[in-house]
Amino acid sequence: MTGIRGEQKERTRRAILDAALSLSDGSALVALSLRQVAKEVGIVPTAFYRHFPSIEDLGMALVEESLDTLRTLLRELRRTAGDDFRSIIDGSVTVLVTQVRQDQAHFGFIARERFAGPPAVREAIARGIELAERELAIDLAHLPGTDQWSEEDLRVLSTLIVGAMVATAERLLTAGSGSDAERKVADTARAQLRMMLIGAMQWRSRPSP
Amino acid sequence: MTGIRGEQKERTRRAILDAALSLSDGSALVALSLRQVAKEVGIVPTAFYRHFPSIEDLGMALVEESLDTLRTLLRELRRTAGDDFRSIIDGSVTVLVTQVRQDQAHFGFIARERFAGPPAVREAIARGIELAERELAIDLAHLPGTDQWSEEDLRVLSTLIVGAMVATAERLLTAGSGSDAERKVADTARAQLRMMLIGAMQWRSRPSP
DNA sequence: AGTTTGGGTGTACGTCTGTACACCCAAACT
DNA sequence: AGTTTGGGTGTACAGACGTACACCCAAACT
Numbered sequence: 240m241t242g243i244r245g246e247q248k249e250r251t252r253r254a255i256l257d258a259a260l261s262l263s264d265g266s267a268l269v270a271l272s273l274r275q276v277a278k279e280v281g282i283v284p285t286a287f288y289r290h291f292p293s294i295e296d297l298g299m300a301l302v303e304e305s306l307d308t309l310r311t312l313l314r315e316l317r318r319t320a321g322d323d324f325r326s327i328i329d330g331s332v333t334v335l336v337t338q339v340r341q342d343q344a345h346f347g348f349i350a351r352e353r354f355a356g357p358p359a360v361r362e363a364i365a366r367g368i369e370l371a372e373r374e375l376a377i378d379l380a381h382l383p384g385t386d387q388w389s390e391e392d393l394r395v396l397s398t399l400i401v402g403a404m405v406a407t408a409e410r411l412l413t414a415g416s417g418s419d420a421e422r423k424v425a426d427t428a429r430a431q432l433r434m435m436l437i438g439a440m441q442w443r444s445r446p447s448p
Numbered sequence: 449m450t451g452i453r454g455e456q457k458e459r460t461r462r463a464i465l466d467a468a469l470s471l472s473d474g475s476a477l478v479a480l481s482l483r484q485v486a487k488e489v490g491i492v493p494t495a496f497y498r499h500f501p502s503i504e505d506l507g508m509a510l511v512e513e514s515l516d517t518l519r520t521l522l523r524e525l526r527r528t529a530g531d532d533f534r535s536i537i538d539g540s541v542t543v544l545v546t547q548v549r550q551d552q553a554h555f556g557f558i559a560r561e562r563f564a565g566p567p568a569v570r571e572a573i574a575r576g577i578e579l580a581e582r583e584l585a586i587d588l589a590h591l592p593g594t595d596q597w598s599e600e601d602l603r604v605l606s607t608l609i610v611g612a613m614v615a616t617a618e619r620l621l622t623a624g625s626g627s628d629a630e631r632k633v634a635d636t637a638r639a640q641l642r643m644m645l646i647g648a649m650q651w652r653s654r655p656s657p
Numbered sequence: 658a659g660t661t662t663g664g665g666t667g668t669a670c671g672t673c674t675g676t677a678c679a680c681c682c683a684a685a686c687t
Numbered sequence: 688a689g690t691t692t693g694g695g696t697g698t699a700c701a702g703a704c705g706t707a708c709a710c711c712c713a714a715a716c717t
Contacts, residue, residue, distance in 0.1 A: 244684055248694070267564040270478040272674065285676070286695050293675090347563075354556075354618065355476040355564030365622070395639040402615040403608060409563065413574070430604045438647025453714055457664070481704065494706070495665050502705090661716070666709105673704070679697090686691070 252290050254280045256304065259297055260344045267355050268298045268348075295357065302352070302360050305345040306367040312338040313371055317378065328432045332425050335404060339411045350409050368405070372397045384440050396439050403431050461499045463489045465513065468506055469553045476564050477507050477557075504566065511561070511569050514554040515576040521547040522580055526587070537641045541634050544613060548620045559618050577614070581606045593649050605648050612640050 258279040263271050273294055277284045291297045315338060319330050339346050353364045375397040379385055385393065407428040414420035467488035472480050482503055486493040500506045524547060528539050548555050562573045584606040588594055594602065616637040623629035 242685070244693075247684095251694080265567070267476045267478055269476055273676090274674065282694090283696055284674095285678095285697090288676080289694050351564040353563075355560040358474070392639070395636050396643065398615075398636060399612060399640045399643060403611055406607075406611040406615070427604050427607060430601070431608045434605065434608060434647040434651060435644065436647070437650045438643040438645070441646050441650055442643060451715070453663075456714095460664080482706090483704065491664090492666055493704095494667090494708095497706080498664050659717080662714085664711105664713100666711070668708085668710100670707085671705095674702080676700090678699085681694105681696070683694100684692085687689085 248290075251280065251282065251286075255287070255290055255297065256301060259301060260348060263351070264344065264347055267351055268294075268301070268360070269355070269357070298352075298357065298360055299363075301348060302356075302363045305342075305348045306363065308338075308342040308345040309349065309367050309371070311342075313374060317374075320378075324433075324436060328429055328436070331432070332407075332428045335407060335428070336411060336421070336425055339408050340416055343412065343416075346408055347412050350412060368401065372401045375401060379439075387443055392442065396435070396442075400432070400435055403428070403435065407431075457499075460489065460491065464496065464499055464506065465510060468510060469557060472560070473553065473556055476560055477503075477510070477569070478564070478566070480506075507561075507566065507569055508572075510557060511565075511572045514551075514557045515572065517547075517551040517554040518558065518576055518580070520551075522583060526583075529587075533642075533645060537638055537645070540641070541616075541637045544616060544637070545620060545630070545634055548617050549625055552621065555617055556621050559621060577610065581610045584610055588648075596652055601651065605644070605651075609641070609644060612637070612644065616640075 255276060258276050259268075259271060262275055262279060271294060273287050274284045276294075276297075277287050291300070312335070315334050316331055319334055321327050321330050349364055349367075352360050354361065356364070372394070376390075376393040379393050379397055380388065407424060410424045410427075411421060414424050464485060467485050468477075468480060471484055471488060480503060482496050483493045485503075485506075486496050500509065521544070524543050525540055528543055530536050530539050558573055558576075561569050563570065565573070581603070585599075585602040588602055588606055589597065616633060619633045619636075620630060623633050
């Protein structure tokens with residue numbers, strides 16, 4: 240499969256994906272035309288079909304790629320998790336900032352298409368986020384203090400945390416890299432994680448505030 | 449200004465706004481064409497210009513309208529707020545569900561265009577949400593237990609709560625009206641509000657978990 | 658009663674879109 | 688060495704797009 244020909248094809252395919260990512264930034268996937276992408280890549284419009292049957296399929300490829308980097312983020316979060324609360328919180332926010340910066344185009348794509356994309360794309364993104372929530376619920380169950388928690392309570396907390404992290408990622412995309420705004424977003428995220436975990440620790444011992 | 453003529457013009461203008469709202473549902477504003485809207489309304493394409501200079505301006509009108517219903521939601525939340533935590537939480541979630549259902553098209557529009565819309569639209573929506581955060585911070589300062597809080601802490605908590613409410617609204621849009629899913633989303637939102645407020649109450653007395 | 662105004666119409670144009678088709682030629686295979 | 692394969696090219700066309708222009712006619716004004 241890989242020869243001079245295979246390499247060249249792969250390179251063009253990547254160029255198409257990158258062009259689509261950069262062109263749809265600032266707008267949406269649906270506003271993308273096959274001809275624009277082809278012009279950006281430097282190929283003739285009809286050559287596009289050698290790689291994708293339609294723009295729709297290009298979109299699905301971008302979703303899968305973007306969800307892949309989302310899964311990388313989750314893996315990285317688990318891999319670097321410390322023992323005490325403080326290091327878990329600080330480490331997680333640092334990893335989040337790093338990964339969002341590293342794959343800004345993918346996270347931006349997810350943010351844009353989550354609600355504005357075609358149905359298949361929306362569903363794929365929703366499943367990706369649900370997966371993150373389920374995995375976090377499992378991790379939370381291993382924390383001290385959640386021994387007696389119901390599945391339901393674990394789900395409630397994990398969706399709360401994931402939601403806050405998604406909001407943080409979206410704010411990071413708006414803030415410039417290395418800016419004061421970025422530091423402020425990170426500080427806010429840390430404080431919010433602390434608040435949520437304090438609430439969680441007091442949860443069953445004091446169920447209603 | 450209002451005569452038979454003025455009424456007719458207003459009616460057509462409304463029809464255009466409604467058509468745009470319903471046509472952009474399931475996709476995005478940028479995917480909307482002047483001719484589609486005109487056909488849906490039942491007027492000839494060029495007649496569109498009697499009401500809006502361009503599709504872009506139509507979009508801005510829709511944003512303003514949608515942000516108006518967002519402000520209505522905020523006003524309603526304050527108006528019905530009870531005294532104790534339990535009634536504040538339950539009342540707020542009920543109002544949220546009711547209002548989102550009542551103006552589903554507007555909230556859906558905000559969700560879609562928040563990150564996928566043209567820059568001016570994104571900024572307008574961001575300002576609307578920031579406003580909600582600032583107002584909530586003011587309300588939170590009047591709650592028992594937040595007497596000694598810094599401005600910063602109030603901001604951190606209000607953005608956390610607003611973020612969770614935005615996520616709840618987005619989930620409501622996905623869930624069918626009156627469905628089991630809808631009740632589950634509401635239950636989750638109530639539990640999350642309780643968790644966050646428990647965390648907040650323990651905040652300064654126990655700053656790090 | 659006569660004139661002006663303005664929302665809606667119909668035609669027309671240039672541009673951009675997706676895509677079908679025939680073709681090219683170097684890499685890959687026999 | 689001869690043949691096949693497949694990514695890229697160039698031309699071509701029908702349809703949708705935004706929009707300019709001249710026109711219509713009932714409501715509104717004088």
